[in-house]
Amino acid sequence: MPHVHHDHAHGHTPAVSSTNERVVLSGFVLTAGFMVVEVAGGLWSGSLALLADAGHMLTDAAALLLAWLAFRMGRRASDARRTFGYLRFEVLAGLVNALTLFALVAWIVWEAIQRLRDPAEVLAGPMLAVAVVGLGVNCLVFWILHRGDQGHVNIRGATLHVLGDLLGSVAAIAAALVIRFTGWMPIDPILSVLVCLLILRSAWALLRGSFHILMEGAPPDVDIEVLRRHLLDAVPGVAAVDHVHVWSITSGRVLATLELALADGAAPARVVPAVKRALADRFAIGHATVEVVHAPPADCALAGEPRGGAAHGGNRADAGHDHHHRHGPDSPPHDAVR
Missing domain, CATH: 1.20.1510.10 (Cation efflux protein transmembrane domain)
Structure with missing residues (x-):
């Protein structure tokens, strides 16, 4: 990937x-x-x-x-x-x-x-x-x-x-x-x-x-479900938001990783920067890693992870491995944008 x-x-x-x-x-x-x-x-x-x-x-x-x-x-x-x-x-x-x-x-x-x-x-x-x-x-x-x-x-x-x-x-x-x-x-x-x-x-x-x-818990002022809904409502071109993880390195330094599925015709080059601006403006998340997939992600329960799962700092290589098993070798390629 x-x-x-x-x-x-x-x-x-x-x-x-x-x-x-x-x-x-x-x-x-x-x-x-x-x-x-x-x-x-x-x-x-x-x-x-x-x-x-x-x-x-x-x-x-x-x-x-x-x-x-x-x-x-x-x-x-x-x-x-x-x-x-x-x-x-x-x-x-x-x-x-x-x-x-x-x-x-x-x-x-x-x-x-x-x-x-x-x-x-x-x-x-x-x-x-x-x-x-x-x-x-x-x-x-x-x-x-x-x-x-x-x-x-x-x-x-x-x-x-x-x-x-x-x-x-x-x-x-x-x-x-x-x-x-x-x-x-x-x-x-x-x-x-x-x-x-x-x-x-x-x-x-x-x-x-x-x-x-x-323990890499989510900051107390960040609600994962509120964050997902905000991105879906506030950023044009976002069709689904999953695998959201938010945690702090230290005081005032909040990071996030998440996966986006885009609506038909949406351009990642426009949507991803808009998502990062929304995260910074609304939730003070200044460092975000965003992965874009061409199709809405499968039900997270099938992958063994709750929707909008618990916050942690997992690396994206693991996420890529997870997608390989969920979509199979013949699934369409992904675009990972960070």
Whole structure:
């Protein structure tokens, strides 16, 4: 089966720019720097809430560092072995970060249980001072991140992490005030567990998103059946759309492969570019591989694949092999246009 070139004209994706790199790096330096201060303050004051917030800041610092590395790696050119470059590094980094968050939550909850059984004395003064400074640092980092491209998942994710840090600092301030004015020590481990819930929520969202991309699932804003109907209705000359697969290489970089059957008299040279424009404009799919067949495809159930099947990144050589068996050696030739 003859193949023509890939279409590398991508749709809009958030820029991997030097501005984004500087924003993320500045946020990392501030977050990591104060994290060290907060750990020292937590150990000095005996506050588990401060240590929990420092743990949250540790994960944020790791997320910012991984985001910066993802920007750097994402700019590396593709080669013959890695045809999409290092774009998926961001997803792998997110998966590692999520697993680290779960481990941290387990440790803090265990420590909180021990302290509820045997409350430890907490120095409210140092705890309050560190928590107030932490709130100021988080506000500064939040402002810095808002100078970056909020359309990029790394920037947006880091901003959400910092919002969680802000709540963690507020919780530490509240615990310090309660201890200072009432002397009730259990408030410290109780609020540390509340901070853990913030961490756990971020960890689950990050793990689920990373795993979905690694499993080559369809992006949440792309409905395969809606996509098929849109191409049939919006692009003249399209008679059938089948074997639709949509997946993401990384955040904002969506790819698709599909098979078209054209109406009588329709010219592939006109229909295929129109299909790619429709995919880019309506679904933000900037890299599409389109295979054209001269006759409507047979029922997909006969080929062992559901109509508009599950998204994955299968290669077109397998698709060609499948057609050979379905149509037989005497079937008309196919035109594969990419």
